[in-house]
Amino acid sequence: MTxxxxxxxxxxxxxxxxxxxxxxxxxxxxxxxxxxASVTDQVRKERPxxxxxxxxxxHGDFCSVISELKRDPAVSHVPIIGYTALKNKKLQxxxxxxxxxxxxxDSAVLEQLPQLLEYALAVE
Numbered sequence: 001m002t003x004x005x006x007x008x009x010x011x012x013x014x015x016x017x018x019x020x021x022x023x024x025x026x027x028x029x030x031x032x033x034x035x036x037a038s039v040t041d042q043v044r045k046e047r048p049x050x051x052x053x054x055x056x057x058x059h060g061d062f063c064s065v066i067s068e069l070k071r072d073p074a075v076s077h078v079p080i081i082g083y084t085a086l087k088n089k090k091l092q093x094x095x096x097x098x099x100x101x102x103x104x105x106d107s108a109v110l111e112q113l114p115q116l117l118e119y120a121l122a123v124e
Contacts, residue, residue: 003029004049055084063098070099079120083109
């Protein structure tokens with residue numbers, strides 16, 4: 001059986017690289033991306049089971065990437081889990097409005113990853 005693919009986008013090494021390792025431990029093939037501009041093309045090309053993304057970028061707006069993916073019928077079904085600082089309520093709300101299935105605090109995303117995946121991948 002083929003392992004499901006998870007794409008992880010991050011700029012900051014932690015918790016990004018830790019998420020990739022944790023997903024591998026959970027049985028996922030993992031592709032990491034460090035450039036926000038390439039996320040849309042990679043999701044369209046690879047059709048992952050889930051996209052996990054750092055929302056707080058140094059330059060740019062990841063919510064626009066989420067919106068673009070959700071407007072594309074070929075990949076709009078891919079659940080997106082975003083993470084950012086707990087105190088960044090404005091960014092959390094913007095990501096949810098853009099189409100992220102779930103937004104978690106970066107301080108908790110690793111600890112709660114199995115539960116977050118279960119929720120994000122649940123068929124509605």
